[in-house]
Amino acid sequence: MxxxxxxxMMVDEKTAKWTSDYNGKKYYFCNEKCKITFDKNPKRFAV
Ligand SMILES: [Zn+2]
Known part of the structure; x- marks a missing residue:
């Protein structure tokens, strides 16, 4: 997860529909809204 x-939220990597790559790391999202929020400002949310 x-x-x-x-x-x-915890997201299952195998079934995740929304993902983003940032700085060589993959991020998983529970829905499109979360992905869009991340993509707009990845620096703010990336760990
Ligand atoms: Zn979410």
Whole structure:
């Protein structure tokens, strides 16, 4: 399981529909809204 950096929800990597790559790391999101929020300002949310 991966943690959605936007809302803190746990996301299953195998079934995740929304992902983003940032700084060589993959991020998983529970829905499109969280992905869009991340993509707008990845620096703010990337760990
Ligand atoms: Zn989310």
């Amino acid at each position: 991966a943690k959605d950096p936007i809302c803190g």
